[in-house]
Amino acid sequence: MPEPIITFDKVNKWFAQFHVLRDIDLEVAQGERIVICGPSGSGKSTLIRCINRLVEPTGGAILFEGADLAQLSGRALRHARRRIGMVFQEYNLVERLTVMENLLCGRLGYVAVWRAWLRKFPQADIERAFELLDAVGLGEFATRRADQLSGGQRQRVGIARAVMQNPE
Numbered sequence: 001m002p003e004p005i006i007t008f009d010k011v012n013k014w015f016a017q018f019h020v021l022r023d024i025d026l027e028v029a030q031g032e033r034i035v036i037c038g039p040s041g042s043g044k045s046t047l048i049r050c051i052n053r054l055v056e057p058t059g060g061a062i063l064f065e066g067a068d069l070a071q072l073s074g075r076a077l078r079h080a081r082r083r084i085g086m087v088f089q090e091y092n093l094v095e096r097l098t099v100m101e102n103l104l105c106g107r108l109g110y111v112a113v114w115r116a117w118l119r120k121f122p123q124a125d126i127e128r129a130f131e132l133l134d135a136v137g138l139g140e141f142a143t144r145r146a147d148q149l150s151g152g153q154r155q156r157v158g159i160a161r162a163v164m165q166n167p168e
Helices: 044-051 074-082 099-107 113-117 123-135 151-164
Strands: 004-015 018-029 059-064
Touching (some): 004 044, 018 044, 044 059, 099 123, 099 151, 123 151
Antiparallel strands (some): 004 018, 004 059
């Protein structure tokens, strides 16, 4: 078996008096696919959000290629986050932006701040975004605002945005 890319070592998460994650041990190897299933409120989203530290674990360690994510900050944390793709259950699209602009948000960790601010993304990123929109069946929606999409269309934009990141 290949070396794990992500390792959960006795991960715990408390929200006030609620022990949501309890001593989670899990290894995921490069290219491996896993399913995390359980009833609503069982901690699935919390577990996933701990990986990129949108939620901080209360205890234990989450290792990404051997580095403890809880110990990363600043540039090192940003670098790790851009290597981890995530599709949000709630879509997390910027409603007032176009579908294309939302896709290009997947490249924010790779471009200079001034380029992102002026929406001056490299041509290769724009071409890749069009390819991904076609792949998810939304090629003709590139200029449509995100708030004009159905729930399923929003989810496909979220998937394309995660792939746009080129995550490992």
